[in-house]
Amino acid sequence: MTKRDQLGNFELMVMLALIRLGDNAYGVPISEELEKRTGRDVAIGSVYAALERLEDKGFVTSELGEATPERGGRAKRYFRVTARGLREVRETQRALVNLWHGLPELEGGKA
Amino acid sequence: MTKRDQLGNFELMVMLALIRLGDNAYGVPISEELEKRTGRDVAIGSVYAALERLEDKGFVTSELGEATPERGGRAKRYFRVTARGLREVRETQRALVNLWHGLPELEGGKA
DNA sequence: CATTTATTCAAGTATAGTGAATAAATCACC
DNA sequence: GGTGATTTATTCACTATACTTGAATAAATG
Numbered sequence: 001m002t003k004r005d006q007l008g009n010f011e012l013m014v015m016l017a018l019i020r021l022g023d024n025a026y027g028v029p030i031s032e033e034l035e036k037r038t039g040r041d042v043a044i045g046s047v048y049a050a051l052e053r054l055e056d057k058g059f060v061t062s063e064l065g066e067a068t069p070e071r072g073g074r075a076k077r078y079f080r081v082t083a084r085g086l087r088e089v090r091e092t093q094r095a096l097v098n099l100w101h102g103l104p105e106l107e108g109g110k111a
Numbered sequence: 112m113t114k115r116d117q118l119g120n121f122e123l124m125v126m127l128a129l130i131r132l133g134d135n136a137y138g139v140p141i142s143e144e145l146e147k148r149t150g151r152d153v154a155i156g157s158v159y160a161a162l163e164r165l166e167d168k169g170f171v172t173s174e175l176g177e178a179t180p181e182r183g184g185r186a187k188r189y190f191r192v193t194a195r196g197l198r199e200v201r202e203t204q205r206a207l208v209n210l211w212h213g214l215p216e217l218e219g220g221k222a
Numbered sequence: 223c224a225t226t227t228a229t230t231c232a233a234g235t236a237t238a239g240t241g242a243a244t245a246a247a248t249c250a251c252c
Numbered sequence: 253g254g255t256g257a258t259t260t261a262t263t264c265a266c267t268a269t270a271c272t273t274g275a276a277t278a279a280a281t282g
Contacts, residue, residue, distance in 0.1 A: 006120075006151075007120070008119070008120055008236080008237050008238075008270085008271090009117075009118070009119050009120040009123070009203075009237090009238090009270095010237075010238060010239095011237080011238095012120070012207070013206070013207070013210055016207075016210035016211050016214070017210065019214055019216055019217070020210070020214060026261080026262095027261065027262065028260080028261070034210075037206065037209040037210050038206040038210070040117075040206070042239095043238090043239055043240060043241085044261090044262090045238095045239070045240060045241080045242095045262095045263085045264085046237095046238055046239050046240080048261095048262065048263070049237085049238070049239085049263095050237080050238080052263095053236085053237075071247080071248070071259080071260075072246090072247055072248040072249075072258065072259040072260060073246075073247055073248080073258090073259050073260025073261060074244095074245055074246040074247060074259090074260055074261045074262065075245095075246065075247075075260095075261080076260085076261070076262090077261080077262070086216060089217070090217060092120075093211060093217060095124070095148065095149040095150070095151070096123070096124070096127075096207065098148040098149065099124055099127040099128065099131075099145075099148050099149070100127050100204060103127070103130055103131060105130055105197060106130070106200070106201060106204060117238095119237085119238090119269080119270050119271075120237095120270090120271090121270075121271065121272095122271095137228080137229095138228065138229065139227080139228070154271095154272060154273060154274085155228090155229090156229095156230085156231090156271095156272070156273060156274075156275095157271060157272055157273080159228095159229065159230070160230095160270085160271070160272080161270085161271080163230090164269085164270075164271095182226080182227075182280080183225065183226040183227060183279090183280055183281045183282075184225090184226050184227025184228060184279075184280055184281080185226090185227055185228040185277095185278055185279040185280060186227095186228080186229095186278095186279070186280075187227085187228070187229090188228080188229070223282105224281105224282090225280100225281080225282080226279100226280080226281080226282100227278100227279090227280080227281100228277100228278080228279085228280095229276105229277080229278070229279095230275105230276080230277070230278085231274105231275085231276070231277085232273100232274100232275090232276095233272105233273090233274100234271105234272080234273085235271080235273100236269105236270080236271070236272090237268100237269080237270065237271085238267100238268080238269070238270085239266100239267080239268075239269090240265100240266085240267085240268100241264105241265100241266100242263105242264085242265090243262105243263080243264070243265095244261100244262080244263070244264085245260100245261080245262070245263085246259100246260090246261085246262095247258100247259080247260080247261095248257105248258080248259075248260100249256105249257085249258080249259095250255105250256095250257085250258100251254105251255090251256095251257105252253105252254095252255100
């Protein structure tokens, strides 16, 4: 019955990319950041799907960027994490770190 | 078409509990370890389901315990992580740590 | 056969991955 | 100044995989 709205693996990664990107967090750079730091291919569609779920859960908010930049292309939709979202990220991080802390098999993954 | 067999969030946690438990890794203590370190309720059925997926992926192996212990109850099924499983855990850990490394919002989650 | 300890099953919901379609802006050209 | 090509970005429809839950089953002992 618990409706806990936990973070999935990919959702957590998206949240972390979002935090790092700050004011420049929208679809494309989020995707690039994930590829760069994880070394895995990231389908952009997955990113948007995760962002939508996260917004539904109240972990991020979004707003459209300015309507007429001096380049071609559609307007960007900027995302930012909410206080609740940040709390949830910390919570998930804490759980993981508790689980792997002190395991000699997992050295080098430090902080 | 990519069949990458990545670790889900819960699967990762189960793997970590498995590593920590060593020779005593079977359903019940795995579940307890998870509850203890994450602070979240864990349905034992979820643990078994994850273990089965992990075994399918070649990340863990299992074998039945001795048939006649001096207590009631069915025989235990012991699990252990494979070399490939350990590699995958390290890989996932590395990706996460890369993503949160250096973010001031996430201090205190150290190693 | 009652009790204990443990695993398995079935069926539902949630999360993730993919490729193609659509949207909204600028630019070049006449 | 209207039209279509180009650019940048988001959305959609579907499929696949992961997770959850509660109840059922299994295998041992007293």
